[in-house]
Each structure stands twice: as C-alpha cells, then as structure tokens.
Amino acid sequence: MSTEVMNKEILRGGQFLVKETQCDDIFTLEDLNEEQKMMRESTKEFVDRELWGHWERFESKDYAYTESCMRKAGELGFLSIAVPEAYGGMGMGFVDTMLVCDYISGATGSFSTAFGAHTGIGTMPITLYGTEEQKKKYVPKLASGEWFGAYCLTEPGAGSDANSGKTKAVLSEDGKYYSITGQKMWISNAGFCNLFIVFARIEDDKYITGFIVENDPENGITLGDEEKKLGIHSSSTRQVFFNDTRVPVENMLSERGNGFKIAMNALNVGRIKLAAACLEAQRRVTNEAVRYASERVQFKTPIINFGAIKAKIAQMATNAYAGESACYRAAKNIEDRIAIRVAEGNTHQEAELKGVEEYAIECSILKVAVSEDVQNTTDEGIQVFGGMGFSADAPMEKAWRDARIARIYEGTNEINRMLAVGMLVKKAMKGHVDLLGPATAVGEELMGIPSFETPDFSALFSEEKDLIARLKKVFLMVAGSAVQKFGPDLEKHQQLLLAAADILIEIYMAESTILRTEKNAKRFGEDAQKAQIAMSKLYLYNAVDLTVQRAKEAIVSFAEGDEQRMMLMGLKRFTKYVNQPNVVELRTIIADKVAADNAYKFD
Structure with missing residues (x-):
C-alpha cells in the first residue's frame, strides 16, 4: 500500500454527508497514470473496431456476434482485469476495472450486458466466495473467455425480494450431491454460457444458498426461448429450468444459507460498475448529437447555433461530467479501502468484499443517478436528431431503448433510493x-437567529x-x-x-x-x-x-x-x-x- 494512501484520511461510506472532503483527496479521470491511459485507449480501439461500427448486427438479434465479440474481448484480456493473477487474471485495481467497464460499454447495450454479466455476477462470486479448488477449476476459464458465466437469481415470484425464491436444492441420500429444481428468468448470457451461479433454498432454510452449476443439457437443464425485449436485442436473455439437476456438494458456493449475502454483495459491486457502464454511452450519444447538430442546417444556420439546442447539449455534457466525477471518486475510495485492508492482513477476498461493502451507499447513489442521466441523455439525443432520431436507421433510437434497462438492473432505482437512506440510518445506529x-x-x-453578514x-x-x-x-x-x-x-x-x-x-x-x-x-x-x-x-x-x-x-x-x-x-x-x-x-x-x-x- 502506498504511503499516500496510508497518510490520508479516507472517509468511510456515507461520511461525505457529515465531513468535508478536500479536492486534493479525490481521484479524477485527469489523475489516470500512463498505463491506465493506454488501457483506456486500447479499450476504445476495440469498441470502435468490433462494436461501434456494427450496431446494426446487434439490433438484428445476432447473438452469435455478441458471443464472438466476447471471445475477442477475452483474447485481449478485457475479461480478466479484476481477476487475481493466481487464477489467470491481470489482478488490477478497482479503478482499472471501472475504467475498462466504462469505456467498453458505450457502443451497445447488448455487449455491455454480456460483458457485465460475465465479468461481474458471473465470475466475481467465485473469486470472492469460492474455495481454492473452485477458483483454480473455474476462474481461469472465465478470465480467458474460454467459458462464459451467468447468474441465476431472479424467479417469476422473486425479483426485488431476492430471498423469496422457490428453487430447491435437495441433498442426496449418500450426501454427495444436491438436486436443484426450479425456474429462473431474465438470465443474461444464458444462451451461450458454460456455467451458472445458481441460488436455491435447502430445506426450510431462512436464506438461500449459492451453487456453481455447469451448463449441461443432459443434467436436467433446459432453456426457454430468447426473450423479446425493448432493447439490448443481441443480449442473450432466457429462462433457465432446472429439473433434478445434480450438483456436487463441493460446488456449494461459500456456506449453506450464505446465498443472500453473496447476492447482495455482488449487487453492490454491480451497481457502481453499472454506473460506469453508462458513462461512455453518454459521451458517444453526446458526440453523435453534436455532430448531427453541426451538420443539420435549418433557417440557413446549423442547429447547433440555436439556444434551444445549446441547452440540450450543455445538459447532456454536464450530466456525463458529473457522472464521471462521482464514479471515479467512489472507485478510488474503494480501491484505497481494499489496500488498507490488505495491509492489515486481510485476504484479497476479504479486502475486496469489505472494501466495496463499506461504500454500498455510494454504489446505490451512483447506480440511480447515472442510469437516469443516460436515459435523459439518449432522450435528448433523439430530440436533437428530430424525426431522424425516431428512425431505426439512426443510432439514437437504439441507444434510448438500450439505456432503459439500466434503471431496472442491479435492483430498481426505487429500491436503491430507499436502500441508500436505509443503509445510512443503519450506519448511524x-x-x-x-x-x-x-x-x-x-x-x-x-x-x-440567522446571521445577516455577507460572506466573502x-x-x-x-x-x-x-x-x-x-x-x-x-x-x-x-x-x-x-x-x-x-x-x-x-x-x-x-x-x-x-x-x-x-x-x-x-x-x-x-x-x-x-x-x-x-x-x-x-x-x-x-x-x-x-x-x-x-x-x-x-x-x-x-x-x-x-x-x-x-x-x-x-x-x-x-x-x-x-x-x-x-x-x-x-x-x-x-x-x-x-x-x-x-x-x-x-x-x-x-x-x-x-x-x-x-x-x-x-x-
């Protein structure tokens, strides 16, 4: 851990409300080192080459192309940024993982969803909660893109109330495996994944339990048809049905009854990463709007010169700038907190779990703010394009549809609003x-009596x-x-x-x-x-x-x-x-x- 981190006071999660933060104590995009800048540029090059120019393929439900792009991302190392080196990853810091998540997610919501589902909730639960044997067996394959992961939590009757799932796990008489039976829905990457993180209830346990389940159709696993969705058209989203699916007891993730905790901590990381994933989309939509407004001439002048258009462009840029500022501030706080815990003797798993959990309030704040800003930005982008914005032949229409899911992912914005205040009150208690x-x-x-002095x-x-x-x-x-x-x-x-x-x-x-x-x-x-x-x-x-x-x-x-x-x-x-x-x-x-x-x- 650097001397700088050790010597500066890092506010605990939520303390921004009651303690003043100095500008020199926050991290900004302008603080990126040369290695991070190179990583950003290589990420943008990949997006421009493989994703941005092929948005029509993503809109035409080309699931195979999404899978192909994910494999290319794996070959270039983008899937392994957050994975420890011991398990085939790059072992980079939290800011680096945010940076890649940010810039790789701007071209299409379909790829962004596949990337986030795999690197986050598809891989991270194993790296943070898995046994040494589980991590050695599965994580290198996930980090390289040889295998892809998916996350099976949501059920027809269990959405925001995640612990109310009905999927059952029954221990065999010989105690060697669990039989899982149940239905999961809205499962991203289901159509091409090799591994599921599945949550099920054992007997009448109060809390659900997590399992690592390999995707084998001959083991009682069947998939529903691809869902018809408003946006993210080439993100494979299916129902998954488990019918007496046998899972070895050694594939239980963490301890019995610990599934709800795994799910909640995975969501904390997912929320700040989702916020980051909305940033580049805002930048690119703003860029498209500015270029169109500069070229579109009405009343003998480019519409970019009209005050009404300037107001929209200004707000779009401002929201993106604010989102960047807050996301990277929080990301560095998390990274520093992880470093402190490692220096204190915590394992990587313990340090990252507690480091992110410390800033769960900020994660919920960012998820809400940036997901709503990207929706507003795409909406204004359509408006700048006028009639062309409503056309599927222009990129604004698909950007608006893709952005809509962000307010639902990782817990709805309504849930996250109430969580932010509730967690703050609990921290106070x-x-x-x-x-x-x-x-x-x-x-x-x-x-x-209020002061009537005029301050300087x-x-x-x-x-x-x-x-x-x-x-x-x-x-x-x-x-x-x-x-x-x-x-x-x-x-x-x-x-x-x-x-x-x-x-x-x-x-x-x-x-x-x-x-x-x-x-x-x-x-x-x-x-x-x-x-x-x-x-x-x-x-x-x-x-x-x-x-x-x-x-x-x-x-x-x-x-x-x-x-x-x-x-x-x-x-x-x-x-x-x-x-x-x-x-x-x-x-x-x-x-x-x-x-x-x-x-x-x-x-």
Whole structure:
C-alpha cells in the first residue's frame, strides 16, 4: 500500500454527508497514470473496431456476434482485469476495472450486458466466495473467455425480494450431491454460457444458498426461448429450468444459507460498475448529437447555433461530467479501502468484499443517478436528431431503448433510493457515521437567529461549497426529523424515503463535480477549466432546485404547524444563493466548448 494512501484520511461510506472532503483527496479521470491511459485507449480501439461500427448486427438479434465479440474481448484480456493473477487474471485495481467497464460499454447495450454479466455476477462470486479448488477449476476459464458465466437469481415470484425464491436444492441420500429444481428468468448470457451461479433454498432454510452449476443439457437443464425485449436485442436473455439437476456438494458456493449475502454483495459491486457502464454511452450519444447538430442546417444556420439546442447539449455534457466525477471518486475510495485492508492482513477476498461493502451507499447513489442521466441523455439525443432520431436507421433510437434497462438492473432505482437512506440510518445506529450530532446542530441552528453578514465568496467555488454544506443541512433536517418522528417505522414511508434519497444523491453528485473541477483548476489553471467550471455550477444549480422541491414535499408530508413553518423557513435559508448564477450563460459556455471540439472531450 502506498504511503499516500496510508497518510490520508479516507472517509468511510456515507461520511461525505457529515465531513468535508478536500479536492486534493479525490481521484479524477485527469489523475489516470500512463498505463491506465493506454488501457483506456486500447479499450476504445476495440469498441470502435468490433462494436461501434456494427450496431446494426446487434439490433438484428445476432447473438452469435455478441458471443464472438466476447471471445475477442477475452483474447485481449478485457475479461480478466479484476481477476487475481493466481487464477489467470491481470489482478488490477478497482479503478482499472471501472475504467475498462466504462469505456467498453458505450457502443451497445447488448455487449455491455454480456460483458457485465460475465465479468461481474458471473465470475466475481467465485473469486470472492469460492474455495481454492473452485477458483483454480473455474476462474481461469472465465478470465480467458474460454467459458462464459451467468447468474441465476431472479424467479417469476422473486425479483426485488431476492430471498423469496422457490428453487430447491435437495441433498442426496449418500450426501454427495444436491438436486436443484426450479425456474429462473431474465438470465443474461444464458444462451451461450458454460456455467451458472445458481441460488436455491435447502430445506426450510431462512436464506438461500449459492451453487456453481455447469451448463449441461443432459443434467436436467433446459432453456426457454430468447426473450423479446425493448432493447439490448443481441443480449442473450432466457429462462433457465432446472429439473433434478445434480450438483456436487463441493460446488456449494461459500456456506449453506450464505446465498443472500453473496447476492447482495455482488449487487453492490454491480451497481457502481453499472454506473460506469453508462458513462461512455453518454459521451458517444453526446458526440453523435453534436455532430448531427453541426451538420443539420435549418433557417440557413446549423442547429447547433440555436439556444434551444445549446441547452440540450450543455445538459447532456454536464450530466456525463458529473457522472464521471462521482464514479471515479467512489472507485478510488474503494480501491484505497481494499489496500488498507490488505495491509492489515486481510485476504484479497476479504479486502475486496469489505472494501466495496463499506461504500454500498455510494454504489446505490451512483447506480440511480447515472442510469437516469443516460436515459435523459439518449432522450435528448433523439430530440436533437428530430424525426431522424425516431428512425431505426439512426443510432439514437437504439441507444434510448438500450439505456432503459439500466434503471431496472442491479435492483430498481426505487429500491436503491430507499436502500441508500436505509443503509445510512443503519450506519448511524452502528456508530459508523455520526448523524445525530450534526442533525442536532442543524435543529439548534433552526431555532437560532440567522446571521445577516455577507460572506466573502471571492474564491473559486467558495459560494458553491458553502451551498453544498447547506444542502447537507437540508438532508439532516428532513431525515433527522423523519427518524425522530417515525423511528423504526420509517421504512414504511416510502415516498418520504424517495424524497430524502434524491437530496442525498444530488449532494454527492454535485460535491463530486465541484471537487473535481476545483482540483483541476488548481493544477491546470481556471482559464483551462472554463467549461468545467460552468458545468459544475450548472449541476449544482439544478441540484438546489431539485432539493427544494423534494425537501418541501417531504416536510409537508410529516410536519405540521410551527414545526412545518420552521422547517420550510430553514429550507429557504439553506438553499438561498447570494450570487444567483446566470444559467443561460453557463449553458452557452458549455455548449460552445463542446461544439468547438465537435465532441465531448472532458474525459
């Protein structure tokens, strides 16, 4: 572990809400080393050569081409980035795995899904929970692309409630194998995988158990037809039926009853990787929109010059920039936490599991924010193209359809919103994040007399960082009062949780964006970061607006009389600008920069 990691204070998951983060303590895309930059370029070259130019094949349900591209990815080492060297992988850090997941996923949702299902939930459960024998037997084949993996958790009656699955595993009389019987659905890679991670219940156990199951049609495994889907047309998605499928007892994954824990931890990693997988899609859609708008002439001028189009391009670029900022901030935190645990004597398995679990709140935040941003970006991309955007002959229509699944993958966004707040409250109860002290201080501030002094906001982002600190007070005011009022019954008030989650999400995303730009302005100069400064201010402006809306909705749902009036006054105080930004000017700066570059070039 580097001295730098050892010497800097790394915030625990969720602590961003109650502790100030310095810009020098976050990692950004501009911090990539030369090896990482080369990896990014080789990934982009593969995507341009094998994927981007063949999007029509993916749209025509060419499952064989998806499989072929996956094999090529395996030959080039892209499937082995996160796999330890001992099992045939490259053993690279968490940031590196995020980087490849990001840039390999932008061309087509079909390949992105196949890649994510294989490298994540198809391989990772074995590397993190498997025995030494299991890892030596299966992981090298998965890392090379000789074999492909799939993940069988969802059932017709078990979706978000993953532990309610009905698939059964019955131990044989001689104790040598389990017979698995049940139905799994929405299984990505089912049509060409060699191995399934299957979750089933043994007897009447409270929790499900994980198994490694080789795909052998002669062992009671049958597949349904390829599903007809809105998007990701060449992602093989089938139902899988197990009928007395024999699985050796040595293929149980981890311990009996540990399946639910495996599934949840796999989802934590999957959520931040899914966010990364939405980034390059945003960049490429933005690029296509900018190029089309520069070439499309109406009323004797390219439509890129129209203010209405500039507003769209600016927002598309801003959302991509914010997503990058937050994703790589969290990825480096996870990588550093893993390094600390390894230095403390944890195994690779223990370190990675606990390192990712520590930032489960941030993983849920990113999954929600970036999956919704990619949907909005593709929607605006269609709008920029106008009638052509609605045509299947142009790339925007398929990008919009492919993006839609991201809000459902890895737990729906509604589930993840409630999880983010719920996990934060649980961390507070365990003493891992001090919410009580700051929430009490906010309550006392509401009762006190506000200061009427005009602060000095002359330094770059001084007002914006002050605003973010006040947005944190809004969350503490709303969530603190809600916890006090409802206690353990808070989870029953889902609409309140959704509102609180939106505030939490905007805080993390806006803060990450501003810290990234502040760091880069210090080392590259403010003149070189004009558009990035504008994007940071625009994102925060939108975050403040959304916070006001969602906080007001939450406050009036549970507070009445004097308490309600006091909280609404506090909301107004905490979200007030001293120097209101010129939003039209910010959008123009951003759009003009993207137009001049004829592409999104902020990464």
